[in-house]
Amino acid sequence: MDQFIRKHLTFLNTFWGKCLPNGVPSNHSLDLWDPAQGSLHPTLDPDPVEPMVSLFGVLYDFTARSADELSVNRGDKICVLREEGGYVLARRLSGEALVGYVPANYLSKISQDETLTQQPWYISGIGRNKATLLLLSPPNRHGSFLIRDSESNKGEYSLSVRNHAKVRHFRIYKHPAGSFYLEKGHTFPSLEQLLAYYTINWKVIQSPLLQPCIQKRAPETDQWERPRSEFQLWRKLGEGCFGEVWEGMWKNTVPVAIKIMKQADMRDDFVKEIQNLKSLKHTRLIKLLAICSVGEPVYIVTELMRKGNLHSYLNSAAGQELTTHHLLSISCQVADGMTYLEEQHVVHRDLAARNILVGDDLACKIADFGLARLLKDDIYSTTSNVMIPVKWTAPEAAIYQTYSLKSDVWSYGILLYEVFTYGQCPYEGMTNQETIQQISRGYRLPRPNSCSPEIYSLMLECWKGHPEDRPSFLNLRDMLFSIYKWTHHPFS
Structure with a gap:
């Protein structure tokens, strides 16, 4: 009798649920109840046509x-x-x-397909049997569910739910007007709303919807990892504390720069930094192209900047011929790249002309993140004995090894000095110890001859003693762009 009432007098469901809180008669076992595939109430008349949603x-x-x-x-x-x-x-x-x-x-x-592909509970390309195996495999458990494409009814879907050691499948009907339903009389404009309803009213299908099905995924291969045989070394460009840099070719077609390191030099923290920096993408940052980390030596492959580093270029004959307008362009490009790093909460820790690479058309890109750290709480403190470039380093970083985005701002001020002196060494004639002593006493580098008072004023702002008093890279970039535009079009 109870089944007849449930089937034909659906409006009594609420009352019935209060009488029997478990939602099933006491002489029926939940684990043995398995609805036939199809509509839960096949004898009800179709819904009236709903407005298109x-x-x-x-x-x-x-x-x-x-x-x-x-x-x-x-x-x-x-x-x-x-x-x-x-x-x-x-x-x-x-x-x-x-x-x-x-x-x-x-x-x-939004198309239905576009919406579905973003949902964790939708799995395409599987049938009833594969859905069953997937839901019964760990880490899935009681209450795991998924929605899949219907095998027998194109354009419709099926809901598969794990109920203890069994999997139950429910057909999701699609109304001509575009809505969805399991039971006629309960239609929903989207699958999300249908799931939301049965997550709360799960006793209607006697299967709780607790968590989306988790798929076992094959371990992903690193998209940057490439075989060493794809690269040929042409000529050595330079050598630093982290290895040699060579010009080379990738697959005999793409010119690249290749930094060569030994596995012994690839400390855990350095490896983690490379992994983090793979996500940094900006036109003013040198682009990581590939890594060869299987075997010896390690290759770190980046785009090639043919004119070399900015310090060497400024000292060259071509660099000496740069106009003030060119120097401002270089300064703006570096500020633009550092603004991006600032937004990503990344501190470079070694910002200097030697770590800016120059390409064709005087394009400049920030490079050498060998000392870079992703910031935690906006500050990074090191306890290791790392060689510090004192003359480019903010006093709080040089003395206490405490780095922040504002210490990069100090270094940017030194870079501006390098640019407008055409590569002159800052604090020339002073030792590192003398440099720190003089800075602590309030000494600041003098204004270069080719530097306007406006640019020198920005340098002094970068060299404020208290980090919080220094400008952000965003402010520096905006001010430099304004100066650059004015010098290019003074009457605009």
């Missing part, structure tokens, strides 16, 4: 100006019920399900 993404923030408008934020997903002129009537999908009007040009339609 569409899923849209919000492009811009919109604040409601009246009671009939809906406030939305960029990135929200909403369900559009109908269009009215330049507005749409929409229902919010996240948070409280409010309905209101939103300007149509604030929205972008």
